[in-house]
Amino acid sequence: MSTVTANIAAPRTLLVAGGAVKQVAEVLAKFGLSRPLVVTDPFMVKSGMVRNVLGPLEAAGITAGVFSDTIPEPTDTVVEVGVLEMKKAPYDCMIGFGGGSPIDTAKAMAILGSAGGKMRDYKVPFSADKAAMPIIAVPTTAGTGSECTRFTVITDVERDEKMLINGLGALPLAAIVDYELTYSVPPRTTADTGIDSFTHALEAFVSKRANPFSDAFALAAMELIGRHLRTAYAEPRNAAAREGMMIGATQAGLAFSNSSVALVHGMSRPIGAHFHVPHGLSNAMLLPAITRYSVSGAEARYGEASRRFGLAAATDADAIAAAKLVTGLEILNRDLAVPTPADFGIKQADWFGRMPLMAEQALASGSPNNNPRVPGAAEIMTLYQEVWTGAPRNA
């Protein structure tokens, strides 16, 4: 009997190199595309960063439309505005340029534009395989890995729910992965996005849906992120660190897109939806406590992750290596100045008051089911509580 179950998907082209964005027009030409709508955010326009895409397109005689009204942690209302924009001209593709938020917005526009309705019609367990047009993703953070995943994450404004949308419609046709675009990412965002990448690799590796393909990318990503995250945070212009983080983020994206995320992401999305905590930061707040809770379900895998991340020695037994991972993640949060929910400004009454709904939404996303140890709603609430109060030191 076969013991491997895998369903692998990736963009048709991943162009990975410092300066690769200069080749954006060639990438479009390969696919016979010539009328792009660039989907980006206001910072990219104000700072002039969007010229990195528009310049090479203009040089190739291509005039692009620009939709720059995307917001961090995108909402269904913004996606609806984007779809109207998308229909204003005969565009044949979209270039998602920015962090995960503009890339996810472009993906969601393509999916919603395919058959209309409401964004919530497309959330899991629906399989969002159709898209109105192809996406070329150019990430400027290292990061979400969205450039190579089959997911987009969109907030339902009416229901305060951060929805996971899953399907081939969300998978970019091509990605241009250029670490030089990340030099300007400020330290807070470097830390948050880097921890997001690490969480993708770790969760892909311990997920019940892990397979030999996702494992290879997850392990490689954990090693790179372990080696480069602190340097990228402390030295924004360090080319080796920025490149290591960018490659690690993309590998982590390929890992979780072909395995899954798990409990950290399941519990993180409701924090983002209710309290507007940036995605990587809500992951970071949860990561040590959820890892401590989950270790017993996959001790050998957490031990291996710890070794790859550089926190345990090759000779450490799994239990010791896994314990070092939990401690190492706590220290990492301290070193990268990750705030607690209270430090972030969340009120205790709000956190505790919304816990039942957050637990319900976490479970509904399906992600907790992939965790090596699967909690019920009551356990999830206990974990949220623990993240608020700080973990028992001897647990």
Ligand SMILES: NC(=O)c1ccc[n+]([C@@H]2O[C@H](COP(=O)([O-])OP(=O)(O)OC[C@H]3O[C@@H](n4cnc5c(N)ncnc54)[C@H](O)[C@@H]3O)[C@@H](O)[C@H]2O)c1
């Ligand atoms: N689709 C997926 O597979 C997937 C995976 C994980 C997370 N996400 C989603 O991605 C979103 C988060 O994306 P993100 O963490 O990349 O952040 P983001 O796109 O929201 O960007 C955060 C901030 O950083 C700025 N920024 C981006 N690049 C910059 C640069 N090069 N220099 C200076 N500033 C820069 C942006 O303008 C913004 O203000 C969330 O909505 C999250 O849910 C999606």
Ligand SMILES: [Fe+2]
């Ligand atoms: Fe993530």
